[in-house]
Amino acid sequence: MQHEMKAKIGLLPMYLELYDEVLPEVRKEFTPFIKRLQQEFESRSIEVVLANICRLANEFEEAIHRFEAEDVDCIVTLHLSYSPSHECIDALSNTPLPLIVFDTTKDNRFDSASLIMGNHGIHGVQDMCNLLLRRGKDFFIEVGHIDSSDVLDKIETRITGARLAKVFKEGRIGQVGGWFKGMGDFQVTSDVIADKLGFEVVQSTAEEFEPFLPRKDAPEVLAEMAKDHERFDLSEVSESAHNASVVAGLALRRWIEKENLLGFTVNFLSISRNAGLSQMPFLGIAKEMSRGIGYAGEGDVLTAALAGTVSRVLGSASFSEMFCPDWSTDTIFLSHMGEMNISLVDGQVVLYEKPWAFTDADSPVCPSGCFKEGEAVLINLAPGKNDTFSLIVSPVMMVGEMYGNAMEGKVRGWFKPRLSIIDFLKQYSLAGGTHHLVIAYGQPIGELITFADIMKWNTVVI
Structure with missing residues (x-):
């Protein structure tokens, strides 16, 4: 950590x-x-x-x-x-x-x-x-x-x-596979990052992970697998899939440590069976978030930098997305493909082999669990007109598991904002909030406002 x-x-x-x-x-x-x-x-x-x-x-x-x-x-x-x-x-x-x-x-x-x-x-x-x-x-x-x-x-x-x-401003953010094509809300030019934000982007490809891959039977791989059996439910995962996932995750960790990264992002479409990382390293990503490394999906260096900063200074944070509104309970469902900070999960994390149809990569092992209850804040760094930025800060209540086993096998969580979700979603989009965000427990509103003021960003509290 x-x-x-x-x-x-x-x-x-x-x-x-x-x-x-x-x-x-x-x-x-x-x-x-x-x-x-x-x-x-x-x-x-x-x-x-x-x-x-x-x-x-x-x-x-x-x-x-x-x-x-x-x-x-x-x-x-x-x-x-x-x-x-x-x-x-x-x-x-x-x-x-x-x-x-x-x-x-x-x-x-x-x-x-x-x-x-x-x-x-x-x-x-x-x-x-x-x-x-x-x-x-x-x-x-x-x-x-x-x-x-x-x-x-x-x-x-x-x-x-x-x-x-x-x-x-001093962070180094790894980007594997570039931006997700067509996903425009979080994309900004390298000049804007250098001039307005300050952090450094370290470009990489999945092929470049080849030297970082440990042997399948390496002592560190076997030790990591044993540790996983102590803390996770692996009843749904084969030994070979678990081994491959750990190999990919340790390669990811070696790369992060070599590059001294504050955070990183992976474009899953760049992962191929014959390209260094043979599977999307969801389990490794989850472990890195639990160690205090920032992450965001699809090439989003902005949210990765934000997540890494919040984790390093304020404590554990997780990448996520608002997926589905539940109008009946006035809550919003959070999820993503297979990434979450497993230190923020309520109860034991369950691992699953995830069918994979997006590329020819091997099927990955993904963590599953529900974000724990408690006061939290959703944080988003939103690009605006003329290379300006807004930090959107939303105090919320994470409400825990909502529907028993209905979402079993998913990365999941639910939150209730201070406003009705009708007003919250309206205000969030009017402020330009992107579809990627950071979850942090506690409500460090003043700290985040000060952060934004120093960075000369607009601050929007919803």
């Missing part, structure tokens, strides 16, 4: 040189406060790169350069006192790092004139934010004291959103 809980921030304490000249003893009073904030972030699995207290332009430049060199996800500013904006503005405006303004003070209660020196940073925040806006530098701002508000929760949400953006 490649889920990464830890984000990394640059914490930037800001101060005024004049105070060091006339009241040099005041600076040390902020040390416990800074230390406490650092510990609060670290307790949330957020690594902190702490800059020295900055007062002058060269000190800010040095701090920002260090943050960039240490590859932080974002910068969190901290006004210890008033700090003149012209000292920090060039460094902050020129960095590509996302900026979170933490507008707070050392003390929760202000009831004495003796506390003024330690608690007057808010007008420094106002000075800086005015200049940031005039320079066109985007920023987030969260306000409050850690002892009397949820400000740290809000900042953590912003930090996680920044982490999502960084992972997405």
